[in-house]
Amino acid sequence: MIVFDGVSKSFQSNKQAITALDNVNLTIETGDIYGVIGFSGAGKSTLLRCVNQLEKPTSGAVWVDGKNLATLRNGALQKEKRSIGMIFQHFNLLQSKTVFDNVAMPLRLVRTSKAEVNQRVTELLSFVGLSDKAKSYPEQLSGGQKQRIGIARALATNPSILLCDEATSALDPETTSSILQLLKKVNREYKITILLITHEMAVVREVCHKVAVMEAGKVVESGSVPAVFASPQHETTKKFVQSVIPNTVPQSVLELVKKVEADQTVLEVSVSDQQPSTTLISELTGLGVSVDLLYASMNEVQGTSFGKLYIALKGSRQELAIARTYLEESHFKVREVNKHAELVA
Numbered sequence: 001m002i003v004f005d006g007v008s009k010s011f012q013s014n015k016q017a018i019t020a021l022d023n024v025n026l027t028i029e030t031g032d033i034y035g036v037i038g039f040s041g042a043g044k045s046t047l048l049r050c051v052n053q054l055e056k057p058t059s060g061a062v063w064v065d066g067k068n069l070a071t072l073r074n075g076a077l078q079k080e081k082r083s084i085g086m087i088f089q090h091f092n093l094l095q096s097k098t099v100f101d102n103v104a105m106p107l108r109l110v111r112t113s114k115a116e117v118n119q120r121v122t123e124l125l126s127f128v129g130l131s132d133k134a135k136s137y138p139e140q141l142s143g144g145q146k147q148r149i150g151i152a153r154a155l156a157t158n159p160s161i162l163l164c165d166e167a168t169s170a171l172d173p174e175t176t177s178s179i180l181q182l183l184k185k186v187n188r189e190y191k192i193t194i195l196l197i198t199h200e201m202a203v204v205r206e207v208c209h210k211v212a213v214m215e216a217g218k219v220v221e222s223g224s225v226p227a228v229f230a231s232p233q234h235e236t237t238k239k240f241v242q243s244v245i246p247n248t249v250p251q252s253v254l255e256l257v258k259k260v261e262a263d264q265t266v267l268e269v270s271v272s273d274q275q276p277s278t279t280l281i282s283e284l285t286g287l288g289v290s291v292d293l294l295y296a297s298m299n300e301v302q303g304t305s306f307g308k309l310y311i312a313l314k315g316s317r318q319e320l321a322i323a324r325t326y327l328e329e330s331h332f333k334v335r336e337v338n339k340h341a342e343l344v345a
């Protein structure tokens with residue numbers, strides 16, 4: 001488990017203080033794949049680097065499996081650092097060494113026996129699917145293969161935590177997907193907690209159990225990935241969610257809205273599998289309004305579905321008001337699409 005307890009970090013740059021982290025409180029449970037997302041400069045890298053002491057908090061503490069690494073020295077600190085692996089955007093492999101030697105390096109640094117090094121490196125290269133590349137050099141590998149080697153190297157010392165610093169940002173979408181699948185396998189088979197930073201919400205959607213959104217050094221929202229996707233609260237979170245799930249009113253609905261009459265209203269109703277919506281239309285009809293389903297779009301994130309229905313209701317002013325009250329009392333989020341194509345609460 002990783003606990004950020006009131007962590008702040010400031011840097012001095014040109015005699016100016018820059019606050020990279022501003023009182024961050026966050027708990028990463030053991031076994032989670034936890035994503036931290038934010039725009040450039042939000043403080044993601046600094047947060048990640050505070051876990052393995054590449055940066056030291058100005059105030060507050062980071063607890064890793066119950067230990068505050070800032071209070072440890074020499075051997076004790078090195079031992080704890082070996083339980084934290086890290087992978088990087090640009091892989092950071094040693095170009096002059098073979099794939100085998102790159103993966104073996106962390107083991108040789110702690111004087112592991114030759115037989116054990118051979119056994120472990122062979123096992124790890126097989127785990128990442130690159131047994132045949134042991135004698136190759138990094139320059140002979142594709143980006144995805146280099147990251148696989150980076151992962152094998154990070155796992156060499158049997159860490160309990162893996163830090164991923166924009167690990168797929170230099171890769172194409174297909175390779176990104178294969179690396180994310182490998183990270184899932186690392187989490188599942190080696191039971192390693194993964195803390196991953198990214199600026200891509202698609203990465204969070206594909207691999208993370210939980211996510212924290214950062215802005216200006218603060219965590220502005222956090223929660224389970226399906227919950228954050230289904231109902232983002234902070235403006236920055238909404239922007240990230242919209243980057244993978246557009247939140248615009250479909251053109252066909254906008255065309256219809258232009259033609260609605262005085263006794264009609266077009267509503268956008270947010271639905272999720274937390275709220276049964278199968279009988280929605282018949283329930284509304286039972287209240288005296290006629291209902292046209294104009295458009296429906298559903299998404300699924302990690303087994304949770306949610307989406308939007310666009311419905312045109314027709315009835316007297318009173319019937320329309322009753323229908324709307326019914327929806328709101330049933331806890332559906334409802335907005336009206338007006339003739340100017342604006343969404344009004």
Ligand SMILES: Nc1ncnc2c1ncn2[C@@H]1O[C@H](COP(=O)(O)OP(=O)(O)OP(=O)(O)O)[C@@H](O)[C@H]1O
Binds near residue numbers: 047
């Ligand atoms: N060593 C440093 N010296 C001075 N300022 C720094 C240093 N490291 C980070 N910063 C500043 O701290 C802030 C947060 O930087 P950080 O790299 O953590 O953000 P980030 O969210 O990871 O951004 P990016 O996605 O661009 O990497 C930025 O304003 C950055 O310029």
